[in-house]
Amino acid sequence: xxxxxxxxxxxxxxxxxxxxxxxxxxxxxxxxxxxxxxxxxxxxxxxxxxxxxxxxxxxxxxxxxxxxxxxxxxxxxxxxxxxxxxxxxxxxxxxxxxxxxxxxxxxxxxxxxxxx
Amino acid sequence: xxxxxxxxxxxxxxxxxxxxxxxxxxxxxxxxxxxxxxxxxxxxxxxxxxxxxxxxxxxxxxxxxxxxxxxxxxxxxxxxxxxxxxxxxxxxxxxxxxxxxxxxxxxxxxxxxxx
Numbered sequence: 001x002x003x004x005x006x007x008x009x010x011x012x013x014x015x016x017x018x019x020x021x022x023x024x025x026x027x028x029x030x031x032x033x034x035x036x037x038x039x040x041x042x043x044x045x046x047x048x049x050x051x052x053x054x055x056x057x058x059x060x061x062x063x064x065x066x067x068x069x070x071x072x073x074x075x076x077x078x079x080x081x082x083x084x085x086x087x088x089x090x091x092x093x094x095x096x097x098x099x100x101x102x103x104x105x106x107x108x109x110x111x112x113x114x115x116x
Numbered sequence: 117x118x119x120x121x122x123x124x125x126x127x128x129x130x131x132x133x134x135x136x137x138x139x140x141x142x143x144x145x146x147x148x149x150x151x152x153x154x155x156x157x158x159x160x161x162x163x164x165x166x167x168x169x170x171x172x173x174x175x176x177x178x179x180x181x182x183x184x185x186x187x188x189x190x191x192x193x194x195x196x197x198x199x200x201x202x203x204x205x206x207x208x209x210x211x212x213x214x215x216x217x218x219x220x221x222x223x224x225x226x227x228x229x230x231x
Binding site for chain 1: 150152158221
């Protein structure tokens, strides 16, 4: 079945530094990838949608200069949290969808980001 | 725009009892509906989905859900709960327009299974 690999699973960084999270589709080509943020005991909030080879579409209220998304290939999307602050600490999850076969959405295992 | 409402943020059942997690949706066009399960500090795993066709959908781990258009519902059930079912469950709706679509999640229901 479709597998999405997300790394790292956990990361701790200092305030002001940047962190990159990778999301790879292992056995299919993901034309569209989604990035979500999840606060403790809450639902997933869509941050942005990225399509391979084009700029990401950000949801209202999400700072595109702070959360940089790159989808340079059909198997890799990255989320970079720039100049991280403690309030950016959260659980980030990616999801991938392919247009060739409607399998639904496949999720990565998530990244727990802690900014200290 | 589509939306999902999950009734009950927390449901507790005894092991062996029926599991019923409620989900109602709102969509102006025929929706695709999903149930996902999330274990602590993990991503989401698809339990089942409804796209078209048979309204009773069977998923993994003995779960099933029935799409009822007249009630705009997609409730998740399992005849007999197991301790390993304890997790967070999310109902989601997706509307496909051309090649664009995105998932909208409900607020989630935490299932607790007791002995």
